[in-house]
Amino acid sequence: MNVDAVQLASNFASLDVQPFEFRYNQKLSMIASKTSAIGKVKTALQSLENKIYEFTKSSSSLTQTSTLTSSDDHISLSVDSGVNDINLDIFVQQMASNHQVVFDANSVDSNDVMASGGVFSVTQGGVTTDINIMDADTDVSGDVTYSEFVSYFNNQFDGSIQATLVKSQGAMKVLFGSENEGADAAFTLSADAASGWDTVVATSSAAPMQTAQDAVIALGGEFGTQLTNSSNTFESLIDGVDLTLAKANNAGDSATKIEIGDDITATVASLQEFVDAYNSAVTEITNLTASGNEDEARGVLASDSAVRSIENQLASIIRDDYNGTRLFELGLEIDRDGKLSLDSSKFESAAATVDFETLFTGSDGVFEAFESKLETYIDFSNGSLNRRIDTLDNEKSRINDALAALDTRYETYYNRYLSQFSQLNSLSSQLDSVSGLFTI
Numbered sequence: 001m002n003v004d005a006v007q008l009a010s011n012f013a014s015l016d017v018q019p020f021e022f023r024y025n026q027k028l029s030m031i032a033s034k035t036s037a038i039g040k041v042k043t044a045l046q047s048l049e050n051k052i053y054e055f056t057k058s059s060s061s062l063t064q065t066s067t068l069t070s071s072d073d074h075i076s077l078s079v080d081s082g083v084n085d086i087n088l089d090i091f092v093q094q095m096a097s098n099h100q101v102v103f104d105a106n107s108v109d110s111n112d113v114m115a116s117g118g119v120f121s122v123t124q125g126g127v128t129t130d131i132n133i134m135d136a137d138t139d140v141s142g143d144v145t146y147s148e149f150v151s152y153f154n155n156q157f158d159g160s161i162q163a164t165l166v167k168s169q170g171a172m173k174v175l176f177g178s179e180n181e182g183a184d185a186a187f188t189l190s191a192d193a194a195s196g197w198d199t200v201v202a203t204s205s206a207a208p209m210q211t212a213q214d215a216v217i218a219l220g221g222e223f224g225t226q227l228t229n230s231s232n233t234f235e236s237l238i239d240g241v242d243l244t245l246a247k248a249n250n251a252g253d254s255a256t257k258i259e260i261g262d263d264i265t266a267t268v269a270s271l272q273e274f275v276d277a278y279n280s281a282v283t284e285i286t287n288l289t290a291s292g293n294e295d296e297a298r299g300v301l302a303s304d305s306a307v308r309s310i311e312n313q314l315a316s317i318i319r320d321d322y323n324g325t326r327l328f329e330l331g332l333e334i335d336r337d338g339k340l341s342l343d344s345s346k347f348e349s350a351a352a353t354v355d356f357e358t359l360f361t362g363s364d365g366v367f368e369a370f371e372s373k374l375e376t377y378i379d380f381s382n383g384s385l386n387r388r389i390d391t392l393d394n395e396k397s398r399i400n401d402a403l404a405a406l407d408t409r410y411e412t413y414y415n416r417y418l419s420q421f422s423q424l425n426s427l428s429s430q431l432d433s434v435s436g437l438f439t440i
Contacts, residue, residue, distance in 0.1 A: 002428055005421035013413035017406050024399050024406075031396045035389055037288045037300040041307060042378050042385045044281040049374045051277040052367045055270070055360065059240075062360045064266035070257040074247050079260055080240035082357075086260035088238075091218040092248045096181040096232045099212035101189055103197075103204035105172040110147040110165050118195025120153075122161060124178075124187035131156060133195055146174065161187060178212060182230025186212040215245055221255045264351060268344045275332070278314070278340045285311050286338065306384065310377060311338050317369045322359050327366070330356060 055062045061081040069077065074092045105114070120131045136144045136152030144152075146165055153163040164175045178185035189205040191197040215232050218224040227234065232245040241260070249255070289308045292298030301307045315334050318327055327333070331346030350356070360366045377385050 002425040003421055005418055005425055008421050009414050009417035012417045013410050016413045017410045020406055020409075021403065024403050027399050028396060031392050031399070033300045034304075035392050035396075038307070038385055038388055038392075040284055041281075041288060041301075041310070042383075044284040045310075045374055045378050045385075048274075048277045048281045049371060049378065051274055052370055052374075055274070056367050056371070061357055062267060062270060063357050064263045064270055065260055066263035066266065068257075068259040070254075072246075074245065074249055074256050075258075076244045076246060077258065077260075078242040078244070083238070083240040084261045086238060086241065086258060088258040089220050089224070089255035090243070090258060091220075091222045091224065091253070091255040092215075092245050093218055093222075093226070094213060094216040095245055095248050096215035096230060097210055097213050098181045099178040099186045099208060100175065100210040101177075101187075101204050101208045102166075102173050102175045103200050105146055105165070105174055107146065108167065108170060108172045110150075110172070111145050113143040114146045114149050115195045115197065116143050118197070119192045120149075120195060120197070120201075121190045121192075122157070122187055123190075124161065125184060129156070146172070150174070175209075177210075180230070181212065181215075181232065183212055183214045184230060217243075217245070218255075222249070222251070222253070224255075264348050267351075268342070268347055271347070272342055272344075275340050275342045282311055282314070282338050282340070306388070313373060314370075317366065317373060320369065322364075322366060325354060325359060330354060330359075 054060060059080045059082075063082060063084075065079060065081065065084055067077055067079050069075065075090055106112075107114075115133045118133050120133055122129050122131070131153065133144050133149065136148045138148055138152075150163045150165055153161075159179050162177050162179060164177070166173045166175050176187075176189065178187060189201050191201040214228045214230055215234070216226055216228050217234070218226050227237075234243040234245075237243045285307060288299045288301045289304060290296055290299040291302055315338060318332060318334055318340060320326075330350045331343030332340060333343075334340055347356075358365060362368075375383065377383050380386060
């Protein structure tokens with residue numbers, strides 16, 4: 001009786017490589033788990049570093065400020081961190097505006113002829129620019145349409161003065177407006193007699209729809225010290241404070257009161273965000289390095305002493321001495337589970353006598369110590385966690401090579417078994433033939 005040589009060869013060859021394949025796949029699974037776990041630790045530490053950077057980047061600070069205005073109707077403020085002790089009364093005497101001139105067109109169709117010659121002139125800032133109207137004749141028809149003139153005009157002034165065709169209720173107007181606000185943006189228009197627009201343009205220019213003017217505010221009240229600006233935003237009115245006007249006051253209005261000062265409640269809330277980010281990182285490390293017991297699964301990185309040590313190294317920064325001050329004096333302490341807590345009352349009390357801004361954000365301060373330590377873990381080029389991932393990736397590559405080599409080993413085993421079972425079938429056939437000779 002013959003056996004299925006192909007099937008048996010496949011089965012036996014598979015049994016020979018199965019232990020290796022199982023072991024390699026187990027290792028790949030473990031590598032994947034460790035890589036993912038280290039990635040989670042990196043993410044948590046990166047989040048902590050990002051939170052710290054919010055306090056240490058340029059124009060930022062741990063100290064938060066409160067900005068109070070008696071009304072939002074006339075002004076708005078943009079205030080940098082660290083600005084305080086500001087008390088001002090602002091009266092908006094005049095808003096900045098751009099210059100606008102408009103005149104009626106002799107048509108309602110932008111493709112109708114505007115002129116067949118002449119010169120159109122614009123004077124701004126003491127400089128007069130003459131435009132030969134026929135230079136706008138792009139289709140060389142001998143006439144210039146309203147559309148051609150507006151396009152040519154805008155190309156000549158590159159947006160400093162913008163011409164626009166406006167249609168409303170069956171009428172078309174030509175509107176000219178300066179891009180910038182402020183008195184320096186004012187302009188006058190004129191046209192010669194050959195254009196046919198000399199009277200209309202002169203009349204409209206003499207009575208602009210809107211006259212360019214500077215913004216004017218008064219400090220201290222309606223009749224206080226005047227400040228002018230070419231736009232409605234007074235940048236750095238006070239160092240770190242930008243003021244934007246929204247509406248002019250009416251005569252007799254009360255000035256808008258501005259108060260900017262330290263906000264200890266907001267500062268505590270910001271510091272709590274750092275505490276939360278720190279605790280999130282500690283929780284991630286603790287869970288992934290847990291030893292495990294009857295009630296708790298063993299962490300993927302339980303045997304990784306380098307990752308376990310990160311928690312202790314971060315805690316040592318909290319417990320360190322900073323120019324004679326320790327953080328527990330400000331209400332920041334590590335509990336028995338490695339979590340950081342903030343006693344807001346203790347912090348507010350200590351803040352009256354301790355320069356906590358320098359302690360946290362200054363040179364050799366708390367946040368600088370954290371950033372320096374965190375970089376040793378998560379730096380893209382030299383961070384220890386990135387090196388660990390690279391090592392795991394290399395190990396993964398070697399195992400995948402070993403798995404690929406198993407295919408060759410399987411083929412060797414398969415061919416050997418196939419040859420053996422094929423010989424067995426051949427021998428069996430020979431025996432059957434011989435035994436047939438003795439059959440009666």
